[in-house]
Amino acid sequence: MKRKIRVLVAKPGLDGHDRGAKVVARSLRDAGFEVIYTGIRQTPAMIAEAALQEDVDVVGLSVLSGAHMALVPKVKEALVAQGMDDVLVLVGGIIPNEDVPALNAIGVKGIFGPGTATQEIVDFIHKELAEPAA
Amino acid sequence: MAPAQYNTVAGLVAGLESGNRRALARIISHIENNSELAQPLLAALYPRAGQAHIIGITGAPGTGKSTLVNALAGLYRQQDISVGIIAVDPTSPFSGGALLGDRVRMRDLAGDAGVFIRSMATRGSLGGLAQATADVIMVLDAAGFQRIIIETVGVGQSEVEIASTAYTTVVVEAPGLGDEVQAIKAGVLEIADIFAVNKADREGADRTAMALQMMLHLGAPDRQQTMHHGRMLPVSLPPDIAPDRQWTPPIFKTIATQKQGIEALLAGIEDHNRYLAESGTRQWRQYLRAATELRMILRDALLERVLQQLGEEAISETVQAVAQRRLDPYSAVRQLLEAYHHRINTA
Ligand SMILES: Nc1nc2c(ncn2[C@@H]2O[C@H](COP(=O)(O)OP(=O)(O)O)[C@@H](O)[C@H]2O)c(=O)[nH]1
């Protein structure tokens, strides 16, 4: 039986708009993924806990507030603390170029700006999950 | 990849035994994906299960099931009772993907080691959904959760079938989803042990509750009768286990968002739990569950064998013949079975 790819879509931080995150969640479903949507105002600990219980392959974070440098590393840390080092972490939002190297350095490879075509995200996930994470 | 010890049955079972949640989550994935480890895992865990009380929560979309699960589980936690939750949502028939959003309503339960929430997509496998769900319930049971709550959208036969794997099934209604009580349409009335009329803060809740009351007075189809219906395996029940028909489903009004009416609902669930034990009905249902489970597994296994032997082409030719009315389905099955027997006898 073909294994389903499971993706957690979460919105860390305090801003209360999740229209963008929902749109992404829906398009990932339409691309054949099982998407677990957790909603707004998620703490890093909540995200890591949900990722663990749902045994997801991918965690997609939507950060539009500009607080990505505060939030994303904390989520990554919380995931590692749960033993989920191997989970593919993606970030969607307005991420200035100068922040990209720092995010890459903590293992966040997929960074997608607003208006990214969903297909690009889908292809990225397929490519990353196909390769052994060695 | 998960830590190496979680790639073996022994490692996973040891992890589960020591309360490791990562191991639990991995086991559930193996079951869902029907990996090579699935059957050995189920075999190893089966003897450990059987302690939990299994509660099904079903009803139309938007009636407030997830919000109700959040409130119920919260109340169980106040009583120091651990809760495993499975939230089932449909897989899109078009993409094969699914959007599982029930956790949004269950955020109060975050950060509590006495709660484990898992979202499941129906995946539309050949009649395997109810079985997959039953297997995941069993894993949570083996992990030691004292109550297992399973949320399903009560709109189709398979959902009804899943709900029937629970010991206590709560059917959730809400006012304002059209005048009728949804249960009549969906055919879930037969499986209700308890009704919750949620959104009691909304107009029309009393009318919904009254409509239910009237239906119950008119005489709902008998549950035991319904479960006997059709495709059961023959079970010879021990003589001391007699189906007790004294239970009349109570109706509770709730406001899940304000956590109102939840104590009464929980007490109703626990009353039913006690009733099941004291009347011998629980044991009787365990027999029926075992029979249903065996039937489903046997059916799937036989189907798989037949498909393997005959190959997709032969099957799809037969499907075409039936679709074009060149052949009736009963004769088609007879022919397929004859071909199958011929194959295995000459192999
Ligand atoms: N007014 C009111 N709204 C409720 C109540 N319970 C749930 N809701 C709302 O109904 C919507 C659907 O709830 P949800 O739990 O997701 O329903 P489900 O689809 O049955 O799981 C959400 O917006 C809830 O906040 C209630 O008791 N009263």
Ligand SMILES: [Mg+2]
């Ligand atoms: Mg729900």
